[in-house]
Amino acid sequence: MTERPPAPDLRVRPAGHDDVPAVVALVESAYRGEASRGGWTTEADLLDGRRTDEAAVAAVVDAPDALVLLALDPADAGDDAAPVGCCELRRAGQDAYFGMFAVDPSRQGRGTGRALLAAAEAEAVRRWGAGALEMTVIAQRTDLVAWYERLGFRATGERRPFPYGDERFGVPRRDDLEFAVLRRPVARTA
Template sequence: MEATAGTSPAGCGVTAMFLEHAKEDDYPAIIELVNAAYRGTGAVESWNIETGIIEGTRLTDSLLRQDLATKPDAHFLVHRDLAGGAIVGTVWLEPVNNRAWYLGLFTIDPALQKQHLGRKLLSAAEDFARAHKAKSIRMGVLSVRSALVAWYQRRGYQLTGETEPYPYGDNRFGTPLRDDLEFVILGKQL
């Protein structure tokens, strides 16, 4: 299933952003993009990389395949550059129950981040979830990433007061460099 997101609320002037489900042929490009956006492995560093927080690979082929296999109701969506077809953004949307959806693996190509594509992708992801009967979106963000938490808050997400522990000892997503990591949970009604 494919989706096109329409104009965002609040008069942001965001125009349609086309999302499509990731295909197996896309996995190498997705993995490269996610690792560049989260860990700064590309030519241009993202404004919100996890330098000094977590090091190592954020996503591998086996992790991606495992998540897709164990979460068949999830939608892993990509946005492509219209001119060349390159993947420039990703978002994972997963129904948690009949009302709340989880948002994760939200990335924009670091070289394009100053073009407000993150705002457009987030709006498109919300439109996609809404079209699939979601009533709210939740996400976990590392509490020490205050600039990223603030970015989501400016887009209508609120701290729920809930936290989740960081999975110390499980280095599938990288090696933590700090001993004070936890996830704060943000949510937004759609």
């Protein structure tokens, strides 16, 4: 078994409008195209096309009850360093929706995702008092669903349809895609 480097110390901050192009590039590199095959989160065998675009990311940045968190390597100087990870948090009633989770393929498997998830959970509790994180994952991504389950997420049994015909979400390579809804209670500290 290969020993992995320890989880990194990340700087985490909310994204602003100047960060939108870097967020789009990061998400695309983690999920679509040949660059995504450098990591294990690729959807390139399931979907062609784009995963997101600047308008969609800017809409999250502008939303009053949502934000994009950026993970920055502390070794990179300044807040303008390229992000090594990102995620979306959105208030969803008493919970928080967790999505657009991406880690640079060259940093996957080194604890960056776990560290960012922990920071996102803490931010959801701090901002909204969230009791749980909820997310959707393409159900056919059994390896990714299993990873989230190891982190405490559980399938709710709810399935949501894939938005076929809306190329903002990609161009499906198969006709059976759907989203599984996963939920994880947040860890509360006294």
